[in-house]
Amino acid sequence: MKAIPSSIALCMALCSSLLLSSCQSSDATPAALNASNPQKTPSVMTPDWGIAATLTGMGYPPVAMGDKTFYKEWVGKPLIPKDTYDVGTRYQPNPEMFSQLDLDVVIDNAFYKHLQPMYGDLPIHSIELTSPNQMAKWEDFIEPTLELGRSINQPQAAQMYLDKSKEQITQAGQTFHKRYPHIKKMAVVQFADTNNLRMFSYNSLFQPALDTMGLELTAFADGNEWGFMPIMLGDLAQLDDDTCLVVVEPIGDLLKLELEDSLVWQRLGYSFRENSKSAGKSRCLTVLPATWNNSGVASMNVLADRLMNATFVGNTDL
Incomplete structure (x- = not known):
C-alpha cells in the first residue's frame, strides 16, 4: 500500500476538521447556545x-404574552410594546x-401549570410575584423579582429595577402627603355590581405599596390567595370616618x-359627584x-403613581 503524500494528508485533516465543526454547530440546541453565551437575553x-x-418594567419585555388586548384594560402600565x-x-x-x-424560554407561575405540556422541550421558569405571608411586605417581592432577572440573564437590571421602584414609590408618598396631608388610611375595593365588592387585604401588594408611601391599608379580614376578600356594600359601614375609600376600575358610568341612587350608598355617605353641593360633606373617596x-413591584409602581395623581372627593380634612 502506497503512503499518502504529507501534503494530501494535511489537506484531508483540515477538511475533516472543518466538516466536524460545521456539524457540531448545526446540531447545537438553543439551550446549549445559551449556556455558551450566558449574557444573551433569551x-x-x-x-x-x-x-x-415586570419584564417590561425592567426594560426586557417578552416576545409574546397572553391576553395582550385585555392587559390594557386591567393592568394598563407599563405599556407593552406593539411588537x-x-x-x-x-x-x-x-x-x-x-x-x-422562535422562543428560548417560557416564564409562568403555578396558575398556568396545565399549559406546560404545550411548551415541548422549551425550558420553563415558574415564578410567583405574590407574598406568601398574611401581612405582605416589600421584602417578599425582592427575591421573586431577582429570580426573574436571573431567568433572563439580567440580574443587575432586576436589582436596578427594585432600587428605582422603591425610590419612586417613596417619592410618590411624599408628594401625596403634600397634596393631602390629612389622609392617612385607605380601604381599597373593586365593584362586581352594586352590592358585591372585592376588598383588598393585607396579603395583597396594596399593603407594601401603601406602607412604602407612608400610608395605612384598612381591611376587614385576611385575603384569599389573590389578596382580596368578598364583601357586601353595607359592610363599608365598618370603616372609620378617617378612612378614605379607593375604588379601583373598571367601574362603568x-x-x-x-x-x-342606592339608599345603602347614600346612607354610607359616599358620592362620586365631585361638583355636587354635598360633595364636601360626603366621605372621602377616589376612583383609580x-x-x-x-404584578408584584410593577403594580406597586403603578398604584403609587396613580395615588399620587388621584383626585379625592368628599371630606379630605380627616
Whole structure:
C-alpha cells in the first residue's frame, strides 16, 4: 500500500476538521447556545400579565404574552410594546400561534401549570410575584423579582429595577402627603355590581405599596390567595370616618349612577359627584384606573403613581 503524500494528508485533516465543526454547530440546541453565551437575553413567552409587566418594567419585555388586548384594560402600565405577540387567552393560548414563535424560554407561575405540556422541550421558569405571608411586605417581592432577572440573564437590571421602584414609590408618598396631608388610611375595593365588592387585604401588594408611601391599608379580614376578600356594600359601614375609600376600575358610568341612587350608598355617605353641593360633606373617596393585584413591584409602581395623581372627593380634612 502506497503512503499518502504529507501534503494530501494535511489537506484531508483540515477538511475533516472543518466538516466536524460545521456539524457540531448545526446540531447545537438553543439551550446549549445559551449556556455558551450566558449574557444573551433569551426570547421569552409568558402567559402571565404580572410577569409581562415586570419584564417590561425592567426594560426586557417578552416576545409574546397572553391576553395582550385585555392587559390594557386591567393592568394598563407599563405599556407593552406593539411588537410583542398576543398568543391568545392567558389560560388557554393558541397552540398554532405559539408553535410559530422562535422562543428560548417560557416564564409562568403555578396558575398556568396545565399549559406546560404545550411548551415541548422549551425550558420553563415558574415564578410567583405574590407574598406568601398574611401581612405582605416589600421584602417578599425582592427575591421573586431577582429570580426573574436571573431567568433572563439580567440580574443587575432586576436589582436596578427594585432600587428605582422603591425610590419612586417613596417619592410618590411624599408628594401625596403634600397634596393631602390629612389622609392617612385607605380601604381599597373593586365593584362586581352594586352590592358585591372585592376588598383588598393585607396579603395583597396594596399593603407594601401603601406602607412604602407612608400610608395605612384598612381591611376587614385576611385575603384569599389573590389578596382580596368578598364583601357586601353595607359592610363599608365598618370603616372609620378617617378612612378614605379607593375604588379601583373598571367601574362603568351606569354602575356609578345605580350606586348614587342606592339608599345603602347614600346612607354610607359616599358620592362620586365631585361638583355636587354635598360633595364636601360626603366621605372621602377616589376612583383609580385599573391596577392589577398580581404584578408584584410593577403594580406597586403603578398604584403609587396613580395615588399620587388621584383626585379625592368628599371630606379630605380627616
